[in-house]
Amino acid sequence: MEVDYKNIKVIGFDADDTLWVNETYFRAAEEEVGRLLSHYETPNKIDQELFIMEIKNLPVYGYGVKGFVLSMVEMALELSNKTVSNEIIEAILNIGKTMINKPIELLDGVEDVLKTLSKDYKLIVATKGDLLDQERKLENSGLIDYFHHVEVLSEKQEVNYSKLLKHLDINPSEFLMIGNSLKSDILPLVSIGAKAIHVPFHTTWEHEKVTIKEKNGVKYKTVKSLTEIIKLLK
Template structure:
């Protein structure tokens, strides 16, 4: 079926995101260098993030609270108050960081917007995702914006049924195999993977290389050519 709706992930697909988490984790590691080795601290923080996803969800707030929790654990409740303050300060700085769009994003979205129904589909904290979208200047290029708590096959089925013609007429484009690609394909849509050089450990999934509607591109700028390719008669 002809693709009429394009879904785009936001973080690390349209703009930088994971880089700021990595930089903040490095700062966190430096703050606790006297209490834990970096690799051990990373493992403890990742475990805290995994535990807290169902409570705090995705995003900076949950990450900041997980850092505080990890600091308390690895110091056996002896973490100095000034360290907690610096962790909280690092979280606030992440919220204030300028949005940096990735290469080819704006020109590609402007090229596609007249011919397709454009939907931004992102997960995370509502306030922060709205802030980043506004700061990116890309909002006017989308017909709909969906900020969800998680991304599953049912999520794409609902969104592409409500905002598009049908999931089978939709293509989801994103950097996360686990959140953007695999569940979109399960919903009957195309899944186009554009890997980012940095990936969160909790977003790992196997590549669905054998799936008929799976494609892998180097950057967003290659999407128009892919759409022309798949629209050609067999």
């Protein structure tokens, strides 16, 4: 599906699993908490209950590691009928601290792509998650100087993006969003008249998955890696 990018002036990048590795650590944490609680339920059941708890808590905690950890604790209390040991609760908290302190692992070609595109376009970060955690990751990534603006959104829906573009004083037709999530980074942008490029990551949180019907007929480009984007914009 051909898309015309000649009017693009500002390019937005998602952060987690677009610029650096993130979801992999959540999957590893789920496996670890599954082992910690294995005498209460099967790993599959624990995964299901954790997902239900996360979705229930999203309006309260939002996205990010801290809300994830609180949901793990709450799920452990429910599964154990509030008999889970202090040692297991402490272990769950330590899982979260380990996730927060993970070194930044940039995805292939990220800095080269940003360096090239920043010569011709204004670059921004548009991500969601915990503000403090995202600011820390961006600072530790060494990429901060490539970006004109950083926006940490509570949600990535049409209304949020429209407010962001209004704040940036940019027309949707002049904006391109790049990210790994069809639900958060692609479909809302196309809906408001912007362009979007999908760069899939090897693992996707269940909450971010979309149906074939939801993406059917939506005009966007999918590439295998960020480095392909440079050719598209030449």
